[in-house]
Amino acid sequence: MSKTAKAAENLPDSLTAGLTRLIRQKxxxxxxxxxxxxxxxxxxxxxxxxxxxxPGRTLLAWWNEALSGNSGADAGRWAFLMGALCHILETDDLHRTSVVHPGCVVVPAAWALAARPGAEVDGPAFLTAVLHGFEAATRVGMAVGAAHYKIxxxxxxxxxxxxxxxxxHLLGLxxxxxxxxLGxxxxxxxxxxxxxxxxAMTKHLHAGHAAEAGLRAAELAKVGFTGPPKILEGEKGFFRAACPDAKPEAVLADAGAPWQLTLTSIKPxxxxxxxxxxxxxxxxxxxxxxxAGTTAEDVVKVEADVYQAAIDVCDRPSPDTDYDAKFSLQHAxxxxxxxxxxxxxxFGPExxxxxxxxxxxxxxxxxQPYDGAYPISWGSAVRVHLKSGEVLEETRKSAKGDPEAPLARDEMIEKAAMLMRHGGIAAPDRLIEDILALAQPGSALPVLDIV
Structure with missing residues (x-):
């Protein structure tokens, strides 16, 4: 055993070690x-x-220009491209209590590794890696504290x-x-x-970088490249640097809970x-x-009761771009x-x-109760005040697509088909079937033609 390998096996106990054990024992x-x-x-x-x-067309132009020579793209670059593309349309999944979009980071990284030439990864092994990735990202996210999300x-x-x-998981570390x-x-x-x-387009860069960074860290660990075991709880670690109200105990809390992927929301x-x-x-x-035959002209005022984080991110009374409109509660x-x-x-100009x-x-x-319930529940009440003096109200304790109000399987498939057609896939049924079949032993990733 090399000196690097020996040193690697004599690590202090840490949150990342505990997280690794928790995930692999589930x-x-x-x-x-x-x-x-x-x-x-x-x-x-x-x-x-x-x-x-x-942003998607810009990313693809960059990709094609960067690979115009004889060099091929490695898994990390593929993960970056897929992660960035995944987070553009604001329709990717979200884990509420961590406020993390795990799918746009974890799935691109896992797919890029599993699809490498010569990789022998069947569907269940790939999906297990996805479960592991969702669990790690969201458990760290549940520990960062509310103040972290403000910046x-x-x-x-x-x-x-x-x-x-x-x-x-895919590299057998x-x-x-x-x-x-993880360090x-x-x-x-x-x-x-x-x-x-x-x-700016930076949000898409965030997802791409996160996918590539973790993948690259795993590849390097495979060949003996070391990292800080106490990256989370250390005196100069992540929580101390960027999380004023961190809850380190949340990383390993409730180990017997369902996989966090099954507690993640799908956006309709x-x-x-x-x-x-x-x-x-x-x-x-x-x-x-x-x-009742009432029109917008009859509405005097609309009141939306939400939680503070929604206002912090989405208070845009008069958005001027599609992207701003997607982050405007007033427009929505x-x-x-x-x-x-x-x-x-x-969300378009018209x-x-x-x-x-x-x-x-x-x-x-x-x-209340929405501000106090966040982030466990993401709810809202909307009231319309009419010229007649009548006030109508609708309340939602949870958002549609949350585990408490889930999309049906057919709705998820319909959403996927819509997105694929939007992206230029005229006949998406076969690709959808092949992806859903990954849960079966011996299945393999379908070819994904992105560029």
């Missing part, structure tokens, strides 16, 4: 694999759909732990090697919310997840207003009151102009 059942396949389907659909966007983008900072953990991988993944944690001020609408409870409530009001509530379907077009007057009458406030 049993994986058939339902877990079936759920993982659905989440992989959602991520792949978002990757393909993300190509049909300005740091949790998907970017916690995501590398997920891609590293998925990579560790030992416990010590996995601890090194170096955490040392690359980064991603700030500053991009929101100008609507193409906007920031913080807007979804209010969209759902406003949609309920639209149905009642239509039945207005279009849900004006349209039967909140789709990609609902609908922004159409909804602007009503959006200006939407008032936001952090209110």
């Amino acid at each position: 049993p994986v059942g058939p339902r877990d694999l079936d759920m993982a396949a659905l989440f992989v389907l959602d991520a792949v659909a978002n990757i393909l759909g993300g190509r049909n966007s300005e 740091w983008h949790n998907t970017a900072t916690c995501g590398p732990f997920g891609s590293a953990m998925a990579g560790a 030992s416990e010590a090697e996995t601890v090194h991988a 170096n993944a955490g040392s690359q944690s980064s991603g700030l919310w500053q991009f929101l001020e100008t609507g 609408w193409p906007s920031c997840r913080h807007t979804h409870p209010a969209i759902d409530a406003a949609g309920g009001l639209r149905a009642r207003l239509k039945a 509530v207005a279009v849900a009151l004006l349209r039967d379907k909140v789709d990609f077009e609902a 609908e922004r102009d159409h909804a602007r007057a009503l959006a200006a009458r939407v008032e936001l406030r952090a209110a």
Whole structure:
């Protein structure tokens, strides 16, 4: 055994070591694999759909220019591209209590490794890696504390732990090697919310970097490259540096809970997840207003009770771009009151102009029980005040797509097909079937033609 290998086996106990053991001791059942396949389907659909966007076309142009010579792309670069594409349309999954989008980081990293030439990875092994990655990213995310999210983008900072953990499973890393991988993944944690001020494309970079960083850390650990075991709890570690109210005990809490992937939400609408409870409530009001023959002209005021984090991220009374509109509670509530379907077009220039007057009458406030229930529950109440003096209200304790209000399997498949067609896949049925079949022993990843 080399000196590096010997040193690797004599590591101090740490949160990352405990996390590695916790994850690898959790049993994986058939339902877990079936759920993982659905989440992989959602991520792949978002990757393909993300190509049909300005940031997507920019990423693909960069990719094609960078690989115009004889060099091929390695797994890390593939993970970066897929991760960035996956996080563009704002329709990828979200784990509520960690406020992490695990799919856009973990699935690209796992796919890039499993699809390497010569890799012998069947569907269940791949899906198990995805389960491991979701678990690591979200457990770290549940420990960072609320103050972290005010400045740091949790998907970017916690995501590398997920891609590293998925990579560790696929590369067959030992416990010590996995601890090194997690240490170096955490040392690359980064991603700030500053991009929101100008609507820059940075958010997509966050997902791509998180996917590549963790994958690269796992690859390096495989050949003996060491990392800091106490990257989370150390005096100069992640929690001390970026998490003023960190809860380190949350990393290993409730070890017997279901896989965190099964507690992750699927987004039905193409906007920031913080807007979804209010969209759902406003949609309920639209149905009642239509039945009564009431129009937007009859609405004097709209009140939306939400939680403070939703206001912090999504208070944009008059958005000027598609991307700003996806992060505007005012616009989201207005279009849900004006349209039967909140789709990609609902955030485009025509609908922004159409909804602007009503959006200006939407008032936001952090209110109970929603503020106190967050992040365990993401809820909202929406009230419309009519010229007649009547006030109508709809409340949502949880957002549609949450574990308490899940999308049906057929709805998830329908969403995936829509995203794939949006991304240029005219006949997506076969690809959908092949991805869902990954839960079966002996299955293999289908070919994914991205570029």
